[in-house]
Amino acid sequence: MLEIEDVYKTFHEGTAHEVRALQGVNIHVDDGSFTVVIGTNGSGKSSLLNSIAGTFFVDRGRLRVDGQDMTGWPECRRAGMLGRVFQNPFSGTAPNLSIAENLALAATRGGRRGLGPAVSSRLRRQMREVVAQLKMGLEDRLDTPIGTLSGGQRQALTLLMAVWQRPRLLLLDEHTAALDPKSAEQVVALSEQVIARDRLTTIMVTHSMQQAARLGDRLLMMHQGRVLLDLRGVQKKRVRAEELLARFEDVRRSDLLDESAAEMLARCYV
Numbered sequence: 001m002l003e004i005e006d007v008y009k010t011f012h013e014g015t016a017h018e019v020r021a022l023q024g025v026n027i028h029v030d031d032g033s034f035t036v037v038i039g040t041n042g043s044g045k046s047s048l049l050n051s052i053a054g055t056f057f058v059d060r061g062r063l064r065v066d067g068q069d070m071t072g073w074p075e076c077r078r079a080g081m082l083g084r085v086f087q088n089p090f091s092g093t094a095p096n097l098s099i100a101e102n103l104a105l106a107a108t109r110g111g112r113r114g115l116g117p118a119v120s121s122r123l124r125r126q127m128r129e130v131v132a133q134l135k136m137g138l139e140d141r142l143d144t145p146i147g148t149l150s151g152g153q154r155q156a157l158t159l160l161m162a163v164w165q166r167p168r169l170l171l172l173d174e175h176t177a178a179l180d181p182k183s184a185e186q187v188v189a190l191s192e193q194v195i196a197r198d199r200l201t202t203i204m205v206t207h208s209m210q211q212a213a214r215l216g217d218r219l220l221m222m223h224q225g226r227v228l229l230d231l232r233g234v235q236k237k238r239v240r241a242e243e244l245l246a247r248f249e250d251v252r253r254s255d256l257l258d259e260s261a262a263e264m265l266a267r268c269y270v
Helices: 045-053 097-109 121-132 151-163 183-199 209-214 233-238 239-266
Strands: 002-011 019-029 035-040 060-065 082-085 169-173 202-205 220-224 226-232
Touching: 002 045, 002 202, 019 045, 019 060, 019 226, 035 045, 035 209, 045 082, 045 169, 082 151, 097 121, 097 151, 151 183, 209 239, 220 239, 226 233
Parallel strands: 035 202, 035 220, 082 169, 169 202
Antiparallel strands: 002 019, 002 060, 220 226
8 A cells, every 4th residue: 555665865965963763664564454663753654644744755775655656745645645633733624624624625625616615514414423422512512612621522523634535544643642541542542443344554753662562553763864673463462561661671771882882982082
């Protein structure tokens, strides 16, 4: 379904602020799979999602979806087949528009927009049915500006918007990180529900080791722009949050040793 082949991306190359975000990444994502991505800060997790979404063009490598080479596609062209939910609950929606108007934008994304009413009676009935599944009472508040809702409510609606047209690929970028524990659990449960229901091919970035161990059928750990660990099948089912935390500590310890060695070498040449 999705093929990421030998992808490289460096920001501010040749300057003191150079960041090697992606360094020879090779990933094949099967149709209908749910891949969870973890890694330390700056490991390349969000850069991986941005390269898929077309937020930037990669320096080298190829990205293909269903055999089509989309490496040179602009972000707007990729948006028609992608759904994405960001970390910030206030991203991905128009705060001054109502719940119904935001959902209408999602329902008509990529299609023609005439001069008729933005929210038809038929679409409004469909919205009520879909929003009622959240069990948040929002189906009776469709005319409420979405910007007045809580972070958890807004993120749940953002997820509904992202999957309204059943995208070929769903990208979840730490979409529960900014929520309180109760709201985060509600959004995670909703994510599991819609992904399973529509068999959505999904890539989810998270900092939560509990989520990483429990969710999905594949786990990738990234470090310094590379895939350090790739677990699937029985290995993924058996992995525990404690094991992942231990691997994180090993990576951090290795980084500290590398930094200490670099500092010692630098002092030797002063």
